[in-house]
Amino acid sequence: MTGIAAGAAELDAALNRFVVRNGRPGAAAGVVHGDELAWASGAGFAEVGAQVTSDPGTLYRIASITKTFTGTAVMQLRDAARLDLDDPAVKYLPELRGAVSPFAAIEAVTIRRMLSHESGLATEPPGTDWSVPVYPGDPQLTLARPGDIVLMLPPNAQHKYSDLAYQLLGEIVTRVSGIPYPRYVRELILDPLGMAATGFEPLDGALLSRRAAGYSRLPFSDELDPEPAFPPVWAEGGLWSCVQDLARWISFQLRAYTGPAADSPVLAAASLREMHKPRYLADDDWTCAWGISWCADRRDDVSWIQHSGGLPGFTTSVCFDPGQQVGAIVLHNGTSFTAEIARELAVTAGRLAGSAPSAVVMPAPAPAEYRPLLGLYARTGLGGGVLSLEWRAGKLVFGIPEFPSWQLVLEPTSNPGVFIAGPGSDFSGEKVIFRRHDDGRVISVLLVQGTYLPANPEGECPEPDLAC
Numbered sequence: 001m002t003g004i005a006a007g008a009a010e011l012d013a014a015l016n017r018f019v020v021r022n023g024r025p026g027a028a029a030g031v032v033h034g035d036e037l038a039w040a041s042g043a044g045f046a047e048v049g050a051q052v053t054s055d056p057g058t059l060y061r062i063a064s065i066t067k068t069f070t071g072t073a074v075m076q077l078r079d080a081a082r083l084d085l086d087d088p089a090v091k092y093l094p095e096l097r098g099a100v101s102p103f104a105a106i107e108a109v110t111i112r113r114m115l116s117h118e119s120g121l122a123t124e125p126p127g128t129d130w131s132v133p134v135y136p137g138d139p140q141l142t143l144a145r146p147g148d149i150v151l152m153l154p155p156n157a158q159h160k161y162s163d164l165a166y167q168l169l170g171e172i173v174t175r176v177s178g179i180p181y182p183r184y185v186r187e188l189i190l191d192p193l194g195m196a197a198t199g200f201e202p203l204d205g206a207l208l209s210r211r212a213a214g215y216s217r218l219p220f221s222d223e224l225d226p227e228p229a230f231p232p233v234w235a236e237g238g239l240w241s242c243v244q245d246l247a248r249w250i251s252f253q254l255r256a257y258t259g260p261a262a263d264s265p266v267l268a269a270a271s272l273r274e275m276h277k278p279r280y281l282a283d284d285d286w287t288c289a290w291g292i293s294w295c296a297d298r299r300d301d302v303s304w305i306q307h308s309g310g311l312p313g314f315t316t317s318v319c320f321d322p323g324q325q326v327g328a329i330v331l332h333n334g335t336s337f338t339a340e341i342a343r344e345l346a347v348t349a350g351r352l353a354g355s356a357p358s359a360v361v362m363p364a365p366a367p368a369e370y371r372p373l374l375g376l377y378a379r380t381g382l383g384g385g386v387l388s389l390e391w392r393a394g395k396l397v398f399g400i401p402e403f404p405s406w407q408l409v410l411e412p413t414s415n416p417g418v419f420i421a422g423p424g425s426d427f428s429g430e431k432v433i434f435r436r437h438d439d440g441r442v443i444s445v446l447l448v449q450g451t452y453l454p455a456n457p458e459g460e461c462p463e464p465d466l467a468c
Helices: 008-021 063-079 094-098 111-115 139-143 163-177 181-190 243-257 269-276 339-355
Strands: 026-033 036-047 215-217 224-226 288-290 295-299 302-311 314-321 326-332 375-379 386-392 395-400 403-412 418-421 431-436 442-447 450-454
Touching (some): 026 339, 036 243, 063 111, 063 302, 063 314, 163 181, 243 314, 314 339
Antiparallel strands (some): 026 036, 215 224, 288 295, 295 302, 302 314, 314 326, 375 450, 395 403, 418 431, 431 442
16 A cells, blocks of 8 residues: 555544544545545544444535635636636626726626625625624625625736635626526536535435534534524535535646646636636735635645635635645534645655656647657848647647746647747747748747747757748
C-alpha cells in the first residue's frame, strides 16, 4: 500500500483532532487525487440525540460553496452567448432601476463584478437577521423592494462579499435560461456530473434521512444547541451535499488542467480555469485573491483555490491545488472554522501522493498534421532570436531554448495554418500564422509582430523561397 491510502491513519487522526479540539458534534472529510476520492472518513456525530455517526455519505448544508455552482451556471450561459460577463445586471433585472446607488450609475453593477464580490452591493438581502434567523431567500421578494437594495461602496473599489449579489445572479440564470434556478443547476450541472446526493430543499425522502443536524454551542458552556429550521435559500448558499459528491465537484475542477480531453459538457476546461484565475487581490499581504466565484489563498508558494461556507449550525470548506492535482473537503455540523483543517488535509494528501511511485504513462504522439511544423525557427531582423516549436503534453508549444521557463501554447482554429496564442502570455489572443510550400514544408511563421524562418540543425536560417 502506497501513497494516500497508506496515510489513512494520519488523515483520520487530523480529522478527529479537529472535532475533539472544537468540542463540536462531528464532521465528514475527504481528499481527492485527480479523479479519485483517495480517502474519506467521518468523526463524531451527525445527530447527537440518536447517536448517528458522521460518514462520507452524510449530507450537510454546504452553504456558500453553492456560489461556485451559481458561477458555473453563469459561465455556461456566457459560453452559450446568452449573456456577457460585462453586462450590467439591470439589463436582466430592470427592477434594479429603483435601487439606491449613491456612487455610480446602476449600470456599473455588472455580472462580472457580482461574481467576484466587487459590485459594492450590500452583504445581505434587505431584512436579513441571522440571530432569529430571518432571511429573505426568494429573489422575487428582494426585487419587489428595490428601494431597499443599496450600493454600500463604489463598484470595483474593493472586495465586499455579497450574498445579495449571488441571490440576484441566481435570478439572472432563471430569466436568461427560462428555467427555474434550482432545476437549472440539477439538470445542467449536478446530473451530468453524477451528483445525485446534492440538491436544494425540498430534498426527496431518500436524502432526508441522510442529513446531519446543525448545532451551535450555548454561551459559556460546552452544551450543544440544535439550530432551528432555516428559511429557504438558493443561489447564494442553499445546496445540501456530501463528501462523496463534492469529490466529483473537485475532480471536475482538477480535470481542467489535464489537457484538451478534459473538456466537459458541463463547462469547457478554459472556462473553469478562467473561474479559478485571480482577478484582484483581497488583502494587503498579497496572499488572498478573488477569481470568479472562487478564491485563491497563497500558502508556502502554493495557490490553493478554495471556497468556504457557513450557515447557522454548519461550516464547510473545499480547496484544491491544480499543480499537485489534490484537494480536500471538510463538512461540519457546527460553527468552527473549517478552512485550515481542509488545507491541512490537502497538504498531507499532496505529500503522501508525492511519495507514491508515479505511473508510467506513454505520451500522446504528435498529430500527423503538426509534425511538419516542429523544429527551430529563427527570427529575421531586430536582433534575431530562436524559438523551438515542440509537441509537449498534448499541446503545440513555442519555447525559447535560452529561457526554459517561457512557453507559448498554440490553440488550433478552423484554419490548419492559423493558431491562437493561448493564455498566460503577453501574446495571448494573437494569431500565429504558418506559411507552407505546396508539399507541406513550412516557409515561415508570423508570430504577432515578427516573422520566423525554419532553421536547419546548424542554426543557420535559409532564405525563404518566396516564389513557392
